[in-house]
Every structure is written in C-alpha cells, then in structure tokens.
Amino acid sequence: MTQVIHTPLARRQRERLARRREILDAATHVFAERGYPRATLEEIAATAEFAKGTIYNYFRSKEEIFRQIVTDLLDDVLHIADTAAKESSSAREAFLRYATDTFDYFRANEDVLGIVSRELFRLELEDTKRRMAEIHRRAEQIAAPLACILQKEMRGKRFAGQPVDEIAELFVSIVHHRCAKRLFHKKSIRELNSHEEAKTITLLFFDGVLHQ
Amino acid sequence: MTQVIHTPLARRQRERLARRREILDAATHVFAERGYPRATLEEIAATAEFAKGTIYNYFRSKEEIFRQIVTDLLDDVLHIADTAAKESSSAREAFLRYATDTFDYFRANEDVLGIVSRELFRLELEDTKRRMAEIHRRAEQIAAPLACILQKEMRGKRFAGQPVDEIAELFVSIVHHRCAKRLFHKKSIRELNSHEEAKTITLLFFDGVLHQ
Amino acid sequence: MTQVIHTPLARRQRERLARRREILDAATHVFAERGYPRATLEEIAATAEFAKGTIYNYFRSKEEIFRQIVTDLLDDVLHIADTAAKESSSAREAFLRYATDTFDYFRANEDVLGIVSRELFRLELEDTKRRMAEIHRRAEQIAAPLACILQKEMRGKRFAGQPVDEIAELFVSIVHHRCAKRLFHKKSIRELNSHEEAKTITLLFFDGVLHQ
Amino acid sequence: MTQVIHTPLARRQRERLARRREILDAATHVFAERGYPRATLEEIAATAEFAKGTIYNYFRSKEEIFRQIVTDLLDDVLHIADTAAKESSSAREAFLRYATDTFDYFRANEDVLGIVSRELFRLELEDTKRRMAEIHRRAEQIAAPLACILQKEMRGKRFAGQPVDEIAELFVSIVHHRCAKRLFHKKSIRELNSHEEAKTITLLFFDGVLHQ
DNA sequence: GATGAATGAGGTTTCATTCAT
DNA sequence: CATGAATGAAACCTCATTCAT
Numbered sequence: 001m002t003q004v005i006h007t008p009l010a011r012r013q014r015e016r017l018a019r020r021r022e023i024l025d026a027a028t029h030v031f032a033e034r035g036y037p038r039a040t041l042e043e044i045a046a047t048a049e050f051a052k053g054t055i056y057n058y059f060r061s062k063e064e065i066f067r068q069i070v071t072d073l074l075d076d077v078l079h080i081a082d083t084a085a086k087e088s089s090s091a092r093e094a095f096l097r098y099a100t101d102t103f104d105y106f107r108a109n110e111d112v113l114g115i116v117s118r119e120l121f122r123l124e125l126e127d128t129k130r131r132m133a134e135i136h137r138r139a140e141q142i143a144a145p146l147a148c149i150l151q152k153e154m155r156g157k158r159f160a161g162q163p164v165d166e167i168a169e170l171f172v173s174i175v176h177h178r179c180a181k182r183l184f185h186k187k188s189i190r191e192l193n194s195h196e197e198a199k200t201i202t203l204l205f206f207d208g209v210l211h212q
Numbered sequence: 213m214t215q216v217i218h219t220p221l222a223r224r225q226r227e228r229l230a231r232r233r234e235i236l237d238a239a240t241h242v243f244a245e246r247g248y249p250r251a252t253l254e255e256i257a258a259t260a261e262f263a264k265g266t267i268y269n270y271f272r273s274k275e276e277i278f279r280q281i282v283t284d285l286l287d288d289v290l291h292i293a294d295t296a297a298k299e300s301s302s303a304r305e306a307f308l309r310y311a312t313d314t315f316d317y318f319r320a321n322e323d324v325l326g327i328v329s330r331e332l333f334r335l336e337l338e339d340t341k342r343r344m345a346e347i348h349r350r351a352e353q354i355a356a357p358l359a360c361i362l363q364k365e366m367r368g369k370r371f372a373g374q375p376v377d378e379i380a381e382l383f384v385s386i387v388h389h390r391c392a393k394r395l396f397h398k399k400s401i402r403e404l405n406s407h408e409e410a411k412t413i414t415l416l417f418f419d420g421v422l423h424q
Numbered sequence: 425m426t427q428v429i430h431t432p433l434a435r436r437q438r439e440r441l442a443r444r445r446e447i448l449d450a451a452t453h454v455f456a457e458r459g460y461p462r463a464t465l466e467e468i469a470a471t472a473e474f475a476k477g478t479i480y481n482y483f484r485s486k487e488e489i490f491r492q493i494v495t496d497l498l499d500d501v502l503h504i505a506d507t508a509a510k511e512s513s514s515a516r517e518a519f520l521r522y523a524t525d526t527f528d529y530f531r532a533n534e535d536v537l538g539i540v541s542r543e544l545f546r547l548e549l550e551d552t553k554r555r556m557a558e559i560h561r562r563a564e565q566i567a568a569p570l571a572c573i574l575q576k577e578m579r580g581k582r583f584a585g586q587p588v589d590e591i592a593e594l595f596v597s598i599v600h601h602r603c604a605k606r607l608f609h610k611k612s613i614r615e616l617n618s619h620e621e622a623k624t625i626t627l628l629f630f631d632g633v634l635h636q
Numbered sequence: 637m638t639q640v641i642h643t644p645l646a647r648r649q650r651e652r653l654a655r656r657r658e659i660l661d662a663a664t665h666v667f668a669e670r671g672y673p674r675a676t677l678e679e680i681a682a683t684a685e686f687a688k689g690t691i692y693n694y695f696r697s698k699e700e701i702f703r704q705i706v707t708d709l710l711d712d713v714l715h716i717a718d719t720a721a722k723e724s725s726s727a728r729e730a731f732l733r734y735a736t737d738t739f740d741y742f743r744a745n746e747d748v749l750g751i752v753s754r755e756l757f758r759l760e761l762e763d764t765k766r767r768m769a770e771i772h773r774r775a776e777q778i779a780a781p782l783a784c785i786l787q788k789e790m791r792g793k794r795f796a797g798q799p800v801d802e803i804a805e806l807f808v809s810i811v812h813h814r815c816a817k818r819l820f821h822k823k824s825i826r827e828l829n830s831h832e833e834a835k836t837i838t839l840l841f842f843d844g845v846l847h848q
Numbered sequence: 849g850a851t852g853a854a855t856g857a858g859g860t861t862t863c864a865t866t867c868a869t
Numbered sequence: 870c871a872t873g874a875a876t877g878a879a880a881c882c883t884c885a886t887t888c889a890t
Contacts, residue, residue, distance in 0.1 A: 208423060
C-alpha cells in the first residue's frame with residue numbers, strides 16, 4: 001500500500017489542484033450559461049471567487065480553460081465506453097450500458113453537456129478545420145471499444161459494406177443527439193429515464209424499426 | 213399569358229435581390245472558412261466586392277446575415293423532406309430518398325454545411341437556451357413528414373414505447389451526422405457516394421445491425 | 425407697380441423655392457423631434473417626400489439646412505423687435521409688444537423653438553467659440569431697436585453703470601427663457617396666455633418685484 | 637477622535653476616486669473645447685493621459701461621463717443657492733449673494749460653464765423632451781430656496797398674478813445668461829467683476845429699470 | 849432634376865492579457 | 870501567490886455625401 005506523506009510541498013500541490021478545479025467548475029457554469037464568446041474572464045473569476053489575474057496563474061488563456069473542460073469530458077466518456085465494452089459479455093449489452101451510463105453522466109453534468117452541444121465545434125482556433133478533424137478523431141476513439149466488441153460478434157463481416165467502426169460511431173452520435181434533445185426540450189433532462197431511453201435506441205440499432 | 217414589362221422599378225428590384233444574394237454567398241464562404249466570430253464584416257465585404265457600409269444597405273447586422281443563411285438552409289432541407297415523403301410510396305423509400313437528397317444537397321453546398329455543423333447552436337442571442345429549443349423545433353418540423361409516412365406503415369404502433377416522430381428525428385440526426393463527418397474527414401465530401409451511404413443508414417434504421 | 429411676368433423661368437424659380445421651403449419645413453420637424461445629431465438626412469428626405477440625393481440639389485449640407493432655419497428664425501425675431509420699436513410710442517409699450525409678439529410667434533412655430541432651445545449653441549463647427557460669439561452678436565442686433573427706444577426715455581443715463589443695450593438684452597433673454605420653459609413644461613405652450621405673460625415680465629423689468 | 641488607518645484598501649479607493657476625477661477634468665476640458673459630439677474618447681483619454689480602454693474602467697460610456705459633469709455642476713449651483721438663502725437675512729441680500737457666488741463659481745470653472753451653455757439641452761437620450769423637462773425641474777430646485785425667502789418678504793402675495801417661484805426662476809435664468817454672455821464675448825470672463833454685475837441685476841430685479 | 853445605391857472615414861465599446869504592487 | 874488597474878487591438882455600425890443612371 002502506498003504510503004502518502006503530507007509534506008508541505010504536497011499540500012501546496014493539492015491546494016493548487018483544488019483551486020484549478022474550482023476555476024474549471026466556475027468556467028463550466030459560465031460557459032454553459034453565456035456561451036463561450038459571451039463568457040468573460042471577469043465573470044468566470046467572480047464566480048470562482050478569484051481576481052481576474054489569479055486565473056492566469058492556473059491557465060494560460062481562456063481558450064486553454066475551455067479545452068481542458070472539453071478534454072476532461074471526452075476522457076470521461078471514453079472511460080464510460082471502455083468500461084462498457086470491457087465488462088459486458090455481448091455487444092448488445094455493451095451498447096446498452098454505454099448509452100445508459102452516458103445518459104446518467106450527462107444528467108449529472110448538465111452544464112458540460114450544454115457546452116459541448118453548443119461549443120464543441122466553435123473553438124476559436126486559427127484552423128477550424130483541423131480542430132473539427134481532431135474532434136471527430138476523438139469520437140472515433142470513443143466508438144472504438146464499442147466497435148471492437150461488435151466486430152467480434154459480426155465475425156469480421158461489414159454492415160452494408162461499411163466498416164464496423166463507422167457503424168459504432170453512428171450509435172455514439174445517436175446517444176449524443178438524444179442527450180442534447182432532452183437538454184433543450186420542455187421536459188427537464190432530470191426526468192429522462194436513462195434506462196428506458198437506452199433500451200429504445202439499442203433496440204433500434206440492433207433490430208431496426210421493423211423488427212421489434 | 214402575362215406580358216412582363218421591364219420597368220426601371222422592376223430592374224432595380226431584381227438587381228437588389230441579386231446583390232443580396234451575392235452578399236449572402238460571400239458571407240457563407242467567410243463564415244465557413246473562419247467561423248462566425250472570427251469572420252469580420254471587412255472580409256465579407258471584400259469577398260462580395262462591396263464596401264463595408266454597402267452591406268448595411270442590405271442587412272441590418274452581421275447576425276441578420278447569419279440567420280438568413282441558416283433559415284434558407286433549413287427551408288431547403290425541409291423541402292427535401294416534404295418532397296421525399298410526398299413522392300414515395302413507402303416509408304423505406306421516403307427515408308432513403310431523404311437521405312440521398314440531403315447528401316447531394318450538402319455536397320453541392322459544402323460551405324453551408326460547414327456553418328451549420330459549427331454554428332447552428334451559436335446564434336448570439338440573449339437567451340441561448342430559447343434559441344436551442346427553436347432549433348430543435350425546426351428539426352421536428354423536418355422530421356414531421358417522414359414521421360407521418362412511417363406512422364402509416366406502423367399502423368399507429370409505437371416503437372419501444374416512443375412516439376414515431378422521435379424515431380424519425382433520430383434518422384434525421386443520423387443523416388446530419390454522416391454529412392458533418394464527411395466534411396471534416398480526410399476523404400473529401402465530394403467523394404461521398406450519396407446513394408451508398410443512404411442505403412446503409414436506411415438499412416440500419418429499418419432492419420438493424422443484426423438483420424441484413 | 426411692378427409688372428410680374430410669369431415666364432417659364434419664373435415658374436421654375438417659384439417651384440424651386442417652394443421645394444426648398446418644403447425641405448426646410450420637413451427638416452425643422454425632424455430636428456425638433458430628434459435633435460440635430462440624431463436627425464438623419466434619410467428621415468428628413470422621407471418627411472419631405474424626396475429622395476436623399478434630391479436634398480443636395482437644394483442645400484450643400486445638413487449643416488447648411490440647419491443654419492438656414494436658424495437664420496430665418498433670427499430674422500423673424502429681429503423683425504418683431506424692429507416693428508415693436510418702430511410702432512410704439514414708449515419703451516414700456518415697445519417691450520410689452522415685443523414680448524407678446526414673440527410669445528405668439530413661438531406658439532405658432534413650436535418646432536423652431538424646440539430647435540433653438542436645444543441646438544442653437546451646438547452647431548457643429550470647427551470653431552465653436554466663434555459661432556457662440558456670432559449668436560450673441562445676433563442677440564445684440566435683436567435687442568438693439570429695443571435698446572434704442574429705452575435709451576431715449578432714460579435720456580442717456582446708464583442703469584447701475586451698465587450701458588442700456590446690455591439691459592435690453594436681459595429683457596430679450598427673459599422672453600426666450602419663458603418660451604423655453606413653457607415648451608418643456610406640463611402645460612402646453614398652446615395654453616400660454618401671451619398677453620398675461622408679457623405684462624408680467626414687462627412689469628418686472630420696468631418696476632421690479634417690489635414696486636407693483 | 638477617529639484614528640484613520642491607511643489600509644491598502646482605503647488607498648486603492650482613494651486612488652480610484654482621484655483618477656475618476658482626473659478623467660472628469662480631462663473630459664470637461666475636451667467637451668468645452670470641441671463640444672460633445674466632436675469630442676472623441678481618444679482625445680479625452682489622451683488628455684487624461686490614459687489609454688482609451690482605461691476610461692471604461694471608470695465610466696460605462698461617454699454619455700455617463702457627460703452626465704456626471706452636468707450633475708456635479710447642478711449640485712454645486714444648488715448648494716450656492718441653498719447657502720445664499722440660509723445665510724442671508726433678506727431676499728435682496730440672498731439674491732445678491734447667489735448672483736455673486738455663481739459668477740465667481742463659473743469664473744473659476746470656465747470649462748464647465750462652456751459645456752452647460754452649449755450642451756445642457758443636448759443630452760443624447762431617447763426622449764429628448766423628457767430630458768428637457770428634467771433639466772427645467774432642476775432649475776426649479778435651484779430657484780426654490782431663493783423663492784422661499786422671497787415669499788416670506790412678499791407675505792404670500794403673488795407678483796402680477798404669477799407664483800413667486802416662477803419669478804425666482806427668472807432671476808436664476810438672468811444670472812445664467814450673463815455668465816454665458818461673458819464667456820463668449822470679447823472681454824474674458826476673468827475680467828468680469830462679479831460684485832458689480834450681481835448688483836446690477838439684483839437692482840433690476842427688485843426695483844426695475846425705472847426706479848434706481 | 850430626381851433617384852437611391854455605394855462609399856468609407858470615424859466613432860464607441862469590449863475584453864483577453866499583462867504587470868506592478 | 871493574489872490582485873485589479875491599465876492596456877490597446879479589433880470589431881461593429883452609422884450616415885453624410887457622391888455619382889451613375
């Protein structure tokens with residue numbers, strides 16, 4: 001068992017990380033509320049209860065804060081996909097689990113979902129196109145473990161001539177779409193019954209509309 | 213038969229509309245290239261080969277230009293969906309046709325697709341959330357004619373407890389996702405074989421992954 | 425008696441003057457409504473029912489329109505003062521008449537009064553100070569005929585060491601102040617009883633508060 | 637006796653106020669020189685020796701700067717009127733003192749006088765007319781203490797059927813007119829002998845031209 | 849003479865980032 | 870490390886004036 005020694009240095013480190021997290025949480029809230037370009041560092045700082053300048057001791061720029069939020073999110077979702085694939089014995093089970101867990105995750109992190117829905121593709125980078133490609137690459141990563149387990153079950157066959165990973169990506173995009181829809185719809189996302197929804201789209205994906 | 217008289221007034225009107233279109237086209241290009249916030253009126257004007265002030269004789273603001281582009285696009289897609297539903301004899305045919313035509317439309321209007329993929333949710337409105345709801349409502353409109361024909365075929369039954377229009381929306385979102393994917397992928401959107409792609413997702417939607 | 429010949433040229437001339445007047449009237453209205461800087465040529469033109477460019481066939485600039493209005497006004501008031509002095513047999517009568525007629529004039533030309541009250545000193549000239557002096561010189565001109573008749577009655581004596589024309593100017597400024605006050609006050613200027621008001625300030629001027 | 641502790645916070649506060657004042661002074665100068673619409677923030681900032689953006693850390697807009705200047709001025713003049721009324725034993729003495737002190741005040745604050753003379757009525761508000769009424773209400777406030785002491789002396793009688801406060805306002809307007817006149821006249825306002833001028837108009841006001 | 853589209857200089861305002869305290 | 874005042878580049882938009890038709 002690892003022996004943790006609380007040297008002053010370690011405390012410093014921990015406090016630093018805690019404050020970094022506070023800033024990220026504050027920023028997440030403000031981005032979700034105002035949208036990236038309308039969000040000002042002034043307001044983020046006020047929400048985090050720091051002075052504007054302090055933010056720059058933790059992040060190099062507004063952009064970096066935003067990218068960190070998105071990266072964290074994608075990591076989380078990637079983890080969900082990994083776990084779903086690893087701990088399931090069939091593709092159907094894995095996909096169902098991925099959908100359910102993702103729904104739950106976003107229900108618990110509504111703000112982050114808001115940001116991703118609106119801002120994911122709006123990073124203010126020199127080369128927007130490069131960024132878009134990057135995002136889609138991450139989506140492929142997320143779909144990969146799901147594709148992998150599906151692959152096995154289909155014994156290497158393609159679906160309608162398409163490689164399996166593209167098909168898995170479709171599923172991922174459907175999940176995302178349902179989340180976003182709920183977020184901006186009359187019914188609160190909190191009322192979303194994760195398991196019901198997950199079953200629906202898994203059923204559609206595996207059996208199609210006509211074969212229920 | 214109506215005798216068209218080209219009065220000066222009519223000519224003025226026509227020229228005005230033509231120039232409005234030129235501006236919209238130029239703006240579409242710049243928005244697609246730079247993204248909405250980095251797109252400057254300076255550049256839009258230069259691209260349209262007008263002076264900055266001239267733009268304001270045709271549109272009240274940068275925002276208005278953007279909304280016009282989006283509105284036009286949604287109208288076009290809505291029209292595609294309507295036509296597909298009206299001129300098909302089965303749901304499967306209608307969905308296939310909608311997918312094919314939408315693919316073709318975006319292949320011919322790559323810039324517009326770029327804008328929508330990135331900017332649709334970023335209209336700079338006071339109340340971003342209200343706007344999001346509006347966008348989703350438009351999506352429902354687009355899905356409506358497809359839902360309608362599907363409804364008939366399913367004889368009023370629901371799918372896994374979900375109303376048919378939500379299911380139709382899923383299809384629409386899949387189509388959009390495939391378009392965006394192609395746009396930012398290594399393979400140019402021009403190489404996309406609309407018919408092949410459309411067949412794939414229609415097959416998936418109606419029969420599922422397991423029943424090909 | 426002058427024989428007026430209505431040659432085509434004269435008609436042109438008359439029509440031109442009439443249109444000039446229409447523009448001045450429209451401009452007077454818009455200036456009064458919006459204030460000089462918020463007034464746009466667009467709106468002046470629309471009010472006059474001409475196109476924007478047409479205005480420039482009659483006036484060299486927005487500024488010139490404004491100066492013409494002010495000049496016309498000052499000429500009118502100067503005429504009132506002249507007449508009052510010429511047709512009165514005593515200073516008291518002359519001042520009373522000047523006040524009464526000026527009140528009547530502004531009641532009939534409310535818009536012009538509004539402009540003068542707000543804009544007189546705001547001509548957008550290179551040298552504002554020179555302009556201010558010019559305005560005050562005009563005020564002296566207006567006061568002059570009144571000063572003249574007062575002078576006679578006072579047999580060359582000064583009032584409290586001040587030259588008579590400065591005293592007359594005070595009276596003129598009091599009249600103007602009462603007009604402006606009424607214009608922006610709850611009671612409409614239309615309800616102003618010119619004769620009553622005029623008697624009050626004339627009484628004050630000649631006999632003072634204590635000697636009624 | 638209070639022990640003043642100069643905490644950093646207090647120092648910050650003081651410096652902030654000092655800089656606010658510097659900006660107001662610079663703006664006053666530029667407004668007086670150029671007039672409100674020709675005054676640019678560029679020049680105000682340069683005069684105050686700050687960057688343009690810095691101004692906006694102290695005031696929300698050009699308009700707000702202007703209104704602060706005017707409000708401060710009106711407060712000062714109101715204070716003069718209050719003091720004059722409170723510390724005088726007769727109306728004549730109060731009016732004389734008000735006139736003298738106002739002359740002195742404007743001689744020491746020439747720039748502010750310039751602004752008020754030209755700009756008072758040009759505040760760029762939606763509803764200019766509402767603003768004009770507001771200004772006239774302030775004038776009434778200023779006249780109020782003077783009216784009050786005059787009232788007592790006249791034992792409730794009206795003058796020529798007019799309420800006493802309207803009469804007091806006339807006096808205030810005469811004072812203002814003499815100030816403006818001097819400002820834009822050949823003789824510098826610095827040469828104005830406050831006491832002489834004040835005596836003249838007080839004499840006129842109380843005894844009239846004919847009874848010296 | 850009348851029209852109205854085109855012009856473009858110039859203004860106000862925002863806000864991410866820096867840096868002295 | 871924390872602070873918040875200072876910065877200044879950029880952006881959007883207005884509108885008087887010109888000029889080809």
